[in-house]
Amino acid sequence: MKKLLALSAVLGMTSAVAAPVTITYWQYDYASKVTEMNALIKKFEAANPDIMVKQENFPYDAYNQKVATSVPAGQGPDVVNMYYGWLPQYIDSGYLQPLPAKDFPTSQIDATFAPMVRISKSNGKYYALPTAVRTLAVFYNKDLFRAAGITQPPHTWDQFIADAQKIVKGTAPRYTTLGFGIQPDAQDYHVVREVLLRQFGGQPYTKDGKTVTYASDAGVKAMTFYTDMMTKQKLGIPNFFPGNNSYRDAFIAGKVGMIIDGSFAVGTISTAAKFNWGVTPLPVLKQGGMRANFGSFWVNGITKNATGDKLSASIKFLKFLTSEDTQRDWLKNVGEIPASRKLSGDAALRSDPVFGPFVYSLPFAYSTVFVDEAGQRKAWVDAINTVLLQGGDPAAAIKQAASNEQKILDGFYKK
Amino acid sequence: MTTRAPGLPRRSLSIRQRQTLTAYTFLAVPLLFFLIVRFAPTISAFRLSLFKYSILKDTSPFIGLDNYTRLAQDENFHKALLNTALYTVIGVPAQIVLGLAVALLLGRARLFQGLLRALYFLPYITPVVAAAWVWQWLFSPQFGPVNTLLIWLHLPPQNFLTSPSQALPTTAALVVWQNLGFQIVLFLAGLAAIPRSLYEAAELDGAGGWRLFTGITLPLLNPTIVFSIVTGTIAYLQLFTQIVNLNFTDQGGPLGSTLSVAVYIYQMAFGRYEMGYAAALTVVLFVIILIITLFQLRFLTRRIEY
Numbered sequence: 001m002k003k004l005l006a007l008s009a010v011l012g013m014t015s016a017v018a019a020p021v022t023i024t025y026w027q028y029d030y031a032s033k034v035t036e037m038n039a040l041i042k043k044f045e046a047a048n049p050d051i052m053v054k055q056e057n058f059p060y061d062a063y064n065q066k067v068a069t070s071v072p073a074g075q076g077p078d079v080v081n082m083y084y085g086w087l088p089q090y091i092d093s094g095y096l097q098p099l100p101a102k103d104f105p106t107s108q109i110d111a112t113f114a115p116m117v118r119i120s121k122s123n124g125k126y127y128a129l130p131t132a133v134r135t136l137a138v139f140y141n142k143d144l145f146r147a148a149g150i151t152q153p154p155h156t157w158d159q160f161i162a163d164a165q166k167i168v169k170g171t172a173p174r175y176t177t178l179g180f181g182i183q184p185d186a187q188d189y190h191v192v193r194e195v196l197l198r199q200f201g202g203q204p205y206t207k208d209g210k211t212v213t214y215a216s217d218a219g220v221k222a223m224t225f226y227t228d229m230m231t232k233q234k235l236g237i238p239n240f241f242p243g244n245n246s247y248r249d250a251f252i253a254g255k256v257g258m259i260i261d262g263s264f265a266v267g268t269i270s271t272a273a274k275f276n277w278g279v280t281p282l283p284v285l286k287q288g289g290m291r292a293n294f295g296s297f298w299v300n301g302i303t304k305n306a307t308g309d310k311l312s313a314s315i316k317f318l319k320f321l322t323s324e325d326t327q328r329d330w331l332k333n334v335g336e337i338p339a340s341r342k343l344s345g346d347a348a349l350r351s352d353p354v355f356g357p358f359v360y361s362l363p364f365a366y367s368t369v370f371v372d373e374a375g376q377r378k379a380w381v382d383a384i385n386t387v388l389l390q391g392g393d394p395a396a397a398i399k400q401a402a403s404n405e406q407k408i409l410d411g412f413y414k415k
Numbered sequence: 416m417t418t419r420a421p422g423l424p425r426r427s428l429s430i431r432q433r434q435t436l437t438a439y440t441f442l443a444v445p446l447l448f449f450l451i452v453r454f455a456p457t458i459s460a461f462r463l464s465l466f467k468y469s470i471l472k473d474t475s476p477f478i479g480l481d482n483y484t485r486l487a488q489d490e491n492f493h494k495a496l497l498n499t500a501l502y503t504v505i506g507v508p509a510q511i512v513l514g515l516a517v518a519l520l521l522g523r524a525r526l527f528q529g530l531l532r533a534l535y536f537l538p539y540i541t542p543v544v545a546a547a548w549v550w551q552w553l554f555s556p557q558f559g560p561v562n563t564l565l566i567w568l569h570l571p572p573q574n575f576l577t578s579p580s581q582a583l584p585t586t587a588a589l590v591v592w593q594n595l596g597f598q599i600v601l602f603l604a605g606l607a608a609i610p611r612s613l614y615e616a617a618e619l620d621g622a623g624g625w626r627l628f629t630g631i632t633l634p635l636l637n638p639t640i641v642f643s644i645v646t647g648t649i650a651y652l653q654l655f656t657q658i659v660n661l662n663f664t665d666q667g668g669p670l671g672s673t674l675s676v677a678v679y680i681y682q683m684a685f686g687r688y689e690m691g692y693a694a695a696l697t698v699v700l701f702v703i704i705l706i707i708t709l710f711q712l713r714f715l716t717r718r719i720e721y
Contacts, residue, residue: 065685065688068688170557173556173557173562173572173573173574173577174556174557174562174566174572175557176557237556237557237577238577239576239577240557242548242551242552242555243551372687374686374687375687382670382671385579385669385670386670389574389577389578389579389669389670390579390670
């Protein structure tokens with residue numbers, strides 16, 4: 001080490017090139033991701049001795065706020081990890097710089113990444129790229145299925161409902177076991193908007209994402225279909241367990257037949273669940289019917305603070321983070337599916353009993369354009385809750401959601 | 416270089432003046448501290464409420480009273496305001512009546528008096544997060560003992576925290592339960608300060624239990640009750656922690672049924688980064704609390720007799 005330092009000092013005096021650059025990388029505090037990133041940084045630094053990467057982590061609840069306050073002050077990270085849904089606001093505020101086209105050619109990204117990644121493009125330019133992506137699927141409790149005499153996981157929504165009805169025990173609100181761990185504010189509202197609505201023949205938004213189009217016939221059908229699962233078919237109840245991840249905790253406790261969750265839940269469920277469980281793709285309306293899924297992802301972007309040497313180092317680091325090698329590593333250690341089409345097309349991965357159903361859904365996974373993720377979520381969750389908790393009319397509820405969400409979109413685009 | 420004009424008498428401060436000066440010099444330190452730490456942020460909140468300031472934007476233009484006209488039309492704010500009023504109207508009387516009742520009973524208890532007082536005080540020092548967890552379990556529609564009891568009594572089970580109409584009273588009950596211990600201690604102190612001789616004299620005159628209570632106990636507890644009403648009202652108007660801890664995913668309860676003004680301010684400031692608007696909300700809350708407190712002090716303290 002000392003020799004190395006001495007050597008770099010000598011080189012520094014003669015060429016003035018070898019001064020190492022330190023860049024800062026931020027992501028939120030999620031144990032498996034932090035550990036993986038530390039290993040990746042070691043690997044990257046070994047290959048690029050002139051660059052040092054410093055990783056900093058913050059609790060999820062404070063993360064967005066931390067980024068939002070630091071970057072304008074010129075502090076904060078050079079390379080930053082964020083939810084794709086925050087991108088419009090970050091780009092709008094000038095926090096991120098577009099990825100240089102010569103290092104990240106737009107057409108190449110379009111061709112090599114999963115289709116949903118295109119949503120992180122603004123005015124024809126990419127501002128950030130993911131390492132991994134996530135889709136939704138049904139997690140089911142094989143033991144409860146067997147006890148109820150069900151041999152196959154459901155393919156259609158009708159089978160889904162019939163299976164859940166065989167599993168559910170008790171009556172509202174005193175269920176002891178749920179058929180379906182219904183939870184509007186978790187992943188379910190994505191299912192109504194991006195999955196059921198499309199399957200009933202609707203479109204959630206116009207192509208530019210500026211206008212809400214789900215206050216339609218299909219929207220009413222989707223909302224009715226979803227809320228009926230609690231009000232008419234009595235498959236379950238939201239917030240079955242107390243706490244933040246009610247539906248997932250209840251599933252892990254073996255008290256729920258099926259939940260709809262993202263690939264990001266695989267790690268938690270596989271370490272905590274003490275029974276046989278399986279994963280199956282989201283159902284369709286009828287055999288051979290239209291498939292749809294909700295895709296989401298976390299991206300890495302370069303902030304406006306990275307200039308000069310730091311910028312070129314950040315570009316190198318980002319290239320490394322989105323490389324196929326890193327994606328493969330990420331799947332192995334974090335359990336999120338690769339963003340690259342080539343890797344997700346890998347036969348072994350597609351036939352994997354756990355990751356297979358998620359990978360299978362990539363070609364038809366849609367991501368929602370969020371301009372205000374929290375506000376848009378609230379519009380949907382409130383609308384669903386008026387039906388579930390107050391016996392409201394699904395048609396009026398979807399209209400209300402549309403009007404509230406349109407207000408948010410207008411506020412962002414027409415200023 | 417200047418020299419003192421000859422013949423002019425030397426001006427000097429008297430001892431009293433010097434003492435006063437010293438006192439003010441020392442007082443200036445905490446005064447300065449309060450000016451910087453307390454008043455400066457308050458004043459800058461007033462100023463901020465006149466701007467469209469968002470962390471996510473580069474510019475923050477001056478918009479006059481726009482934030483205030485916006486909150487006049489903001490349904491969520493109206494809902495929060497109504498909820499906050501409900502919390503206060505339910506919580507303050509409940510905790511005073513219960514606190515006084517328990518304090519009177521505790522005053523009579525001869526056995527285990529210390530233990531009983533400690534038990535009642537325990538919820539007050541329990542961290543809110545832990546108390547909220549217990550509350551969620553007690554009132555869980557599926558597994559909660561409260562519903563088990565209702566069923567045992569042949570009454571229909573309730574949804575409590577997940578019901579838009581029951582979530583607010585259930586949340587208020589948690590706050591009352593937590594504050595009860597402090598309330599009891601206040602009343603015990605108030606009761607102890609009433610001279611025994613007054614009761615003895617009244618009893619000699621033939622006054623009974625209820626008469627003693629309304630004629631002596633209540634009037635002499637007036638200062639304690641006024642203190643409880645004023646501080647209790649302020650606390651309920653600023654209610655935040657219990658609401659947030661009872662419902663993490665949907666802060667402010669199902670369909671905003673437990674949303675308070677303080678929680679709404681937090682959501683606007685740190686969820687949506689609309690600092691200017693959040694500042695306007697804090698100003699309104701501040702004015703409301705100020706008016707109610709002044710009103711209470713003016714009208715409730717008139718009857719204080721010692």
